[in-house]
Amino acid sequence: MTAELEELRDLITHARVVLWDFDGPICRLFAGHTADGVARGLVEWLESRGLHGLVTEDERESLDPHVVLRAVDGRHPGSDLVAELEERLTQEELRAASSAMPTAYADPLIRTWTAIGSRLAIATNNSPRVVRRYLSSRGLISCFTPHIYGRTEDLHRLKPDPHCLNRALNAMGAAPSAALMIGDTPSDYEAAQSAGVPFLGYARNERKEKLLRDAGAAVVVNSLAVVRAVVLDQA
Incomplete structure (x- = not known):
């Protein structure tokens, strides 16, 4: 047995509590409705209102809608403009939910963990409305309700800020050391570190694995099948 498998078992x-990021570990939200296209749409909407200067070239070229949203919020925090931009992103995420691709083995792993008595929560930068729509479509909503903690109007508290993780832990009365965060980005890892929560990385390709390991993640899996096998073995 490899050392990393031993760490995974540990x-x-x-x-006792498992905090899931949403887009990545549970599904590819933008599998059929690309995130870079959404980011470009947000930038074009800003430009159509004469607000080209609100986003730098680096932020524009990130092709990440959350980078665009955070950038505008950083320059006009709490404004009507930010609220409208966030709602536009939420609507794009809701459209994407209908073509989201389930992550392999995520559904059975979620059901297995629930069946053996573990408590699950979502801690995500996506809109909680989107999470609820997707989980309902997969028959998984009861595995998480009411513990779905997503994007709020406090956009400066998106991950890597640990805000959504801390909300989940507080609501569930769970100590950080008794929890586990499953995420697929360095910001997930950083949020878990800040919250004092052990972290399990999920990487669907080598590029994502390298990003996680470079950030400091010690345990990274390429398939949730191995995680389910360990959970079943310990049931």
């Missing part, structure tokens, strides 16, 4: 053994 993470799962001590986890």
